[in-house]
Amino acid sequence: xxxxxxxxxxxRSMLEAIGAxxxxxxxxxxxxxxxxxxxxxxxxxxxEMDVVRLMRDRARxxxxxxxxxxxxxxxxxxxxxIWQIVGRGEFYSAYTPYQAEASQGxxxxxxxxxxxxxxxxxxxxxxxxxxxxxxAVAEAVLMAERSARKGPRRVLVxxxxxxxxxxxxxxxxxxxxxxxxxxxxxxxxxxPAAVAAIDGDxxxxxxPQPNFFGVLEDVAGLTDxxxxxxxxxxxxxxxxxxxxxxxxxxxxxxGADITCxxxxxxGVPLSSGGPYFGFLACKKELVRNLPGRIVGRTTDxxxxxxxxxxxxxxxxxxxxxxxxxxxxxxxGLLVTAATIYMSLLGPDGLRKVAASSAANLRALRERLLxxxxxEPLFPGHVHFHELALKLPRPAADVVDALAARKIVAGVSLGxxxxxxxxxxxxxxxxxxxxxxxxxxxxxLADVLR
Numbered sequence: 001x002x003x004x005x006x007x008x009x010x011x012r013s014m015l016e017a018i019g020a021x022x023x024x025x026x027x028x029x030x031x032x033x034x035x036x037x038x039x040x041x042x043x044x045x046x047x048e049m050d051v052v053r054l055m056r057d058r059a060r061x062x063x064x065x066x067x068x069x070x071x072x073x074x075x076x077x078x079x080x081x082i083w084q085i086v087g088r089g090e091f092y093s094a095y096t097p098y099q100a101e102a103s104q105g106x107x108x109x110x111x112x113x114x115x116x117x118x119x120x121x122x123x124x125x126x127x128x129x130x131x132x133x134x135x136a137v138a139e140a141v142l143m144a145e146r147s148a149r150k151g152p153r154r155v156l157v158x159x160x161x162x163x164x165x166x167x168x169x170x171x172x173x174x175x176x177x178x179x180x181x182x183x184x185x186x187x188x189x190x191x192p193a194a195v196a197a198i199d200g201d202x203x204x205x206x207x208p209q210p211n212f213f214g215v216l217e218d219v220a221g222l223t224d225x226x227x228x229x230x231x232x233x234x235x236x237x238x239x240x241x242x243x244x245x246x247x248x249x250x251x252x253x254x255g256a257d258i259t260c261x262x263x264x265x266x267g268v269p270l271s272s273g274g275p276y277f278g279f280l281a282c283k284k285e286l287v288r289n290l291p292g293r294i295v296g297r298t299t300d301x302x303x304x305x306x307x308x309x310x311x312x313x314x315x316x317x318x319x320x321x322x323x324x325x326x327x328x329x330x331x332g333l334l335v336t337a338a339t340i341y342m343s344l345l346g347p348d349g350l351r352k353v354a355a356s357s358a359a360n361l362r363a364l365r366e367r368l369l370x371x372x373x374x375e376p377l378f379p380g381h382v383h384f385h386e387l388a389l390k391l392p393r394p395a396a397d398v399v400d401a402l403a404a405r406k407i408v409a410g411v412s413l414g415x416x417x418x419x420x421x422x423x424x425x426x427x428x429x430x431x432x433x434x435x436x437x438x439x440x441x442x443x444l445a446d447v448l449r
């Protein structure tokens with residue numbers, strides 16, 4: 001449908017009908033201090049011809065680069081078939097499946113997605129996705145607090161958790177009276193003994209695997225240490241890593257209680273930062289506090305199999321402020337891509353992608369550590385397709401210098417971890433060849449000279 005703006009006569013007519021003198025009156029409840037008086041950085045409108053010229057100039061800047069950055073968003077190969085299927089009208093324009101009789105295809109796909117995620121994470125129940133990994137972590141904390149129902153409202157968060165996740169979590173839960181206790185990780189990983197030694201009770205412990213630095217945590221020790229204190233364990237995982245690593249449902253003696261993370265590695269392109277989708281799964285005992293919705297399988301009056309929404313614990317359209325959560329529509333389109341991606345690759349394909357990513361990191365590590373002055377920031381740990389390196393000069397300068405050579409060198413840690421201003425977080429996936437690794441190592445050696 002084309003957009004047809006209202007004429008001035010249309011606006012006057014509507015204002016007269018509702019008895020308002022002008023449009024500004026419709027927004028008089030907004031304090032004037034919050035109103036933006038001008039848009040100084042927004043240019044004047046352009047003609048169609050000038051807009052086309054501008055967009056062509058911008059498109060020419062979209063050059064291919066050699067990417068070694070990860071930090072929560074990963075450049076994996078996405079088979080062409082995936083988004084060809086996702087782009088079909090019945091998937092591409094499908095909305096929230098409230099009416100089961102008209103949404104069987106969408107409901108079945110979500111059901112298949114939930115099944116795959118429970119098998120991947122080792123949990124009992126999966127919901128139908130969240131906005132992204134960061135909000136999934138925040139919702140997991142709120143879920144843990146609802147499940148506890150009593151005791152201190154405290155959650156332990158290692159500083160090795162993704163900084164963006166920590167900030168988002170803080171923004172969402174800070175007004176709900178939940179204390180966030182940040183645990184230092186001077187060696188790059190959290191020590192289970194530090195959890196055991198925490199003064200006072202706490203509701204939950206967040207365990208990232210791998211953590212932001214690519215380090216594999218002692219998940220069994222941390223899980224058991226938290227459970228010994230009567231707390232829940234929230235696993236924050238890279239789903240691709242689960243093709244090789246132990247599933248959170250098997251951590252320690254009884255497994256993690258809640259598992260969440262970002263599903264972007266599963267068939268979702270980088271897209272300049274989004275949209276992505278989050279996943280959230282849990283043990284069966286906690287399902288009543290699970291936000292979002294669950295699709296279940298059932299039979300109709302004629303005995304035919306079908307799918308329907310079996311749990312909408314959020315109830316935001318009824319309970320409002322008392323709802324379990326105020327999540328709105330889930331990221332259905334991206335869940336569709338992830339479901340097709342996992343279906344096409346299967347368990348063996350996922351293992352090959354994860355193993356290739358890890359093998360490339362080992363190969364890159366060998367090349368980069370031959371460069372004078374380059375050292376591992378956290379030696380003695382096992383990593384999964386991400387590694388922090390200490391450089392002989394500020395990492396931010398190195399990133400800028402390599403960007404001029406069309407190489408995204410990684411992520412400088414100095415902005416989020418000032419004590420590591422000379423550290424660079426590099427990442428490899430299955431998309432990198434031996435010549436790509438050589439090119440990066442050679443360029444980094446030149447820059448550091």
